[in-house]
Amino acid sequence: xxxxxxxxxxxxxxxxxxxxxxxxxxxxxxxxxxxxxxxxxxxxxxxxxxxxxxxxxxxxxxxxxxxxxxxxxxxxxxxxxxxxxxxxxxxxxxxxxxxxxxxxxxxxxxxxxxxxxxxxxxxxxxxxxxxxxxxxxxxxxxxxxxxxxxxxxxxxxxxxxxxxxxxxxxxxxxxxxxxxxxxxxxxxxxxxxxxxxxxxxxxxxxxxxxxxxxxxxxxxxxxxxxxxxxxxxxxxxxxxxxxxxxxxxxxxxxxxxxxxxxxxxxxxxxxxxxxxxxxxxxxxxxxxxxxxxxxxxxxxxxxxxxxxxxxxxxxxxxxxxxxxxxxxxxxxxxxxxxxxxxxxxxxxxxxxx
Amino acid sequence: xxxxxxxxxxxxxxxxxxxxxxxxxxxxxxxxxxxxxxxxxxxxxxxxxxxxxxxxxxxxxxxxxxxxxxxxxxxxxxxxxxxxxxxxxxxxxxxxxxxxxxxxxxxxxxxxxxxxxxxxxxxxxxxxxxxxxxxxxxxxxxxxxxxxxxxxxxxxxxxxxxxxxxxxxxxxxxxxxxxxxxxxxxxxxxxxxxxxxxxxxxxxxxxxxxxxxxxxxxxxxxxxxxxxxxxxxxxxxxxxxxxxxxxxxxxxxxxxxxxxxxxxxxxxxxxxxxxxxxxxxxxxxxxxxxxxxxxxxxxxxxxxxxxxxxxxxxxxxxxxxxxxxxxxxxxxxxxxxxxxxxxxxxxxxxxxxxxxxxxxxxxxxxxxxx
Numbered sequence: 001x002x003x004x005x006x007x008x009x010x011x012x013x014x015x016x017x018x019x020x021x022x023x024x025x026x027x028x029x030x031x032x033x034x035x036x037x038x039x040x041x042x043x044x045x046x047x048x049x050x051x052x053x054x055x056x057x058x059x060x061x062x063x064x065x066x067x068x069x070x071x072x073x074x075x076x077x078x079x080x081x082x083x084x085x086x087x088x089x090x091x092x093x094x095x096x097x098x099x100x101x102x103x104x105x106x107x108x109x110x111x112x113x114x115x116x117x118x119x120x121x122x123x124x125x126x127x128x129x130x131x132x133x134x135x136x137x138x139x140x141x142x143x144x145x146x147x148x149x150x151x152x153x154x155x156x157x158x159x160x161x162x163x164x165x166x167x168x169x170x171x172x173x174x175x176x177x178x179x180x181x182x183x184x185x186x187x188x189x190x191x192x193x194x195x196x197x198x199x200x201x202x203x204x205x206x207x208x209x210x211x212x213x214x215x216x217x218x219x220x221x222x223x224x225x226x227x228x229x230x231x232x233x234x235x236x237x238x239x240x241x242x243x244x245x246x247x248x249x250x251x252x253x254x255x256x257x258x259x260x261x262x263x264x265x266x267x268x269x270x271x272x273x274x275x276x277x278x279x280x281x282x283x284x285x286x287x288x289x290x291x292x293x294x295x296x297x298x299x300x301x302x303x304x305x306x307x308x309x310x311x312x313x314x315x316x317x318x319x320x321x322x323x324x325x326x327x328x329x330x331x332x333x334x335x336x337x338x339x340x341x342x343x344x345x346x347x348x349x350x351x352x353x
Numbered sequence: 354x355x356x357x358x359x360x361x362x363x364x365x366x367x368x369x370x371x372x373x374x375x376x377x378x379x380x381x382x383x384x385x386x387x388x389x390x391x392x393x394x395x396x397x398x399x400x401x402x403x404x405x406x407x408x409x410x411x412x413x414x415x416x417x418x419x420x421x422x423x424x425x426x427x428x429x430x431x432x433x434x435x436x437x438x439x440x441x442x443x444x445x446x447x448x449x450x451x452x453x454x455x456x457x458x459x460x461x462x463x464x465x466x467x468x469x470x471x472x473x474x475x476x477x478x479x480x481x482x483x484x485x486x487x488x489x490x491x492x493x494x495x496x497x498x499x500x501x502x503x504x505x506x507x508x509x510x511x512x513x514x515x516x517x518x519x520x521x522x523x524x525x526x527x528x529x530x531x532x533x534x535x536x537x538x539x540x541x542x543x544x545x546x547x548x549x550x551x552x553x554x555x556x557x558x559x560x561x562x563x564x565x566x567x568x569x570x571x572x573x574x575x576x577x578x579x580x581x582x583x584x585x586x587x588x589x590x591x592x593x594x595x596x597x598x599x600x601x602x603x604x605x606x607x608x609x610x611x612x613x614x615x616x617x618x619x620x621x622x623x624x625x626x627x628x629x630x631x632x633x634x635x636x637x638x639x640x641x642x643x644x645x646x647x648x649x650x651x652x653x654x655x656x657x658x659x660x661x662x663x664x665x666x667x668x669x670x671x672x673x674x675x676x677x678x679x680x681x682x683x684x685x686x687x688x689x690x691x692x693x694x695x696x697x698x699x700x701x702x703x704x705x706x707x708x709x710x711x712x713x714x715x716x717x718x719x720x721x722x723x
Contacts, residue, residue: 018457020456021456021459022456028691272354272357333398334361335397335399335575336363336366336398336401336402337398337402338398340710342710344690
């Protein structure tokens with residue numbers, strides 16, 4: 001070893017004074033921004049101690065009726081991708097967030113931020129795609145807003161949608177109901193959306209066409225609700241993938257999650273792309289998959305219901321909820337060992353080699 | 354998945370672990386050189402299947418982790434310039450320099466882009482003739498051929514607005530530095546299969562002889578690593594110190610002659626600083642004088658930037674295999690992937706990050722704070 005070697009370390013970057021991309025990446029930085037800024041200010045510190053765990057949409061009492069309410073903003077690039085477009089995504093995303101509270105989605109708003117110079121023809125295709133998706137999901141787009149920004153101030157088109165749904169009587173689906181012994185299921189194979197987007201964006205070529213899984217899940221959820229109170233919690237898998245969704249639930253419900261790696265479905269093309277890029281498919285984005293926590297005695301019934309449904313694509317039981325290691329998602333590998341499936345700080349970055 | 358699943362077969366893994374258990378009679382310390390191997394070991398919990406006699410020491414083979422802070426400061430200075438499109442592999446973006454990282458430069462308006470190959474950066478240079486495109490050429494021997502090819506092509510095509518910031522390091526000098534350290538605990542090496550696929554095995558023979566240490570060229574899948582360990586343990590138990598090839602499906606003894614030719618045409622061996630270790634003579638590449646016009650450090654006048662690396666974390670000890678990541682008092686507390694104190698916490702190949710991701714259990718209380 002050279003004489004002059006020193007034990008080196010950079011000065012830590014203590015905090016960020018400006019917004020970083022990782023603040024929107026679905027990982028830990030985003031969770032902190034939400035918890036420490038948005039929730040802290042909007043809900044007040046006293047209430048914060050007692051608030052129920054955050055969910056994809058919030059359920060409000062409106063004179064006896066229970067309304068689920070949510071909003072989501074869509075900034076995908078490219079606007080058109082294999083298996084969908086930003087319009088389909090904007091409807092499915094919000095409809096799915098409502099469905100995860102057990103609600104029947106009813107009404108959506110649509111806000112458009114358009115960049116000067118954006119082709120009207122592309123906008124027409126996107127709006128028609130929104131309407132088609134809304135019709136098949138049984139929702140109506142009933143209000144909206146349009147703003148145009150200078151060329152260079154927007155990435156072509158941003159869409160915000162907000163949605164309202166009605167939660168049927170007797171339905172209570174939330175992280176608070178998750179308990180040790182529950183079985184964890186996914187509705188299909190993972191990672192298609194993220195890899196499809198990446199392959200278009202980066203010009204990567206993979207064997208066999210890979211399409212986004214972008215789809216409405218509300219009919220699937222309506223079918224799953226037939227098992228009644230046994231359906232404890234639902235979460236659609238979006239940014240941050242399965243890992244982010246289960247970490248949020250484990251934290252919110254103060255339970256542990258134990259997964260069997262071999263049971264988690266991943267298509268060979270997705271697995272291959274992830275191997276090549278040094279990505280973990282359990283962190284890759286989805287737009288038409290959900291994870292369900294159900295009472296053990298209803299697990300097989302739910303699996304059968306999912307199996308017969310067109311919005312599920314190879315559903316599977318992938319693990320269970322435990323009372324140990326609260327807040328932690330553990331993955332049992334095929335070789336017998338186990339590892340932690342932690343929340344990433346931001347988006348996954350492809351590795352060097 | 355074909356060509357992957359067969360190297361992750363649980364039954365075969367158990368057989369190899371059993372064979373290691375039967376072979377071993379006393380404690381051995383084996384270093385896997387490459388960060389990709391460290392990642393696999395932690396991801397598949399390979400170390401948990403080994404008998405207690407075997408200790409795996411995680412080596413300095415993560416390019417992100419050993420890139421010295423002053424090169425990062427040079428990268429940050431170049432990336433902040435308005436005329437520059439700065440291209441990098443994704444996992445360099447979060448590595449802290451003295452004051453910031455590339456993500457921060459990007460949020461401040463720098464044009465920083467993730468690419469998958471230096472050839473992508475060359476394409477960007479051709480598409481944007483009015484901009485300066487700089488590629489951050491980081492890595493071991495594995496990434497050197499493609500980086501050399503990009504520079505050679507730029508020269509041939511007369512592309513003037515392309516340059517690379519070179520931070521290339523070499524495995525054999527690092528093995529030598531580790532073996533000559535007075536605190537060296539390593540008794541056997543798993544050499545990095547991909548590096549040898551390029552450079553061949555010839556450089557390792559003199560090392561094995563001189564230091565009486567077995568070196569097994571090893572792949573990256575669980576069965577590769579277990580097999581490499583088995584071969585290494587067998588040598589240790591039999592008192593042999595040879596270079597063996599576990600990864601024969603990819604590595605030929607002579608390496609890849611075409612790739613070596615390309616590398617030697619563009620690069621020459623030079624001294625390099627290693628983060629956490631210091632300067633090692635003849636341990637890296639620099640551009641040959643005829644390719645100096647493509648040296649971004651010269652082109653943008655950042656040659657003079659130097660940076661001291663304040664001693665806070667124990668990255669140096671971790672990279673030399675003298676400490677495990679979780680033995681650092683800052684691990685998981687003051688040092689996390691969001692706020693890394695040292696580079697091994699940044700890259701997913703870094704030993705600290707691998708431990709953080711796969712081994713750390715969140716403290717029970719943390720869920721309550723949310």
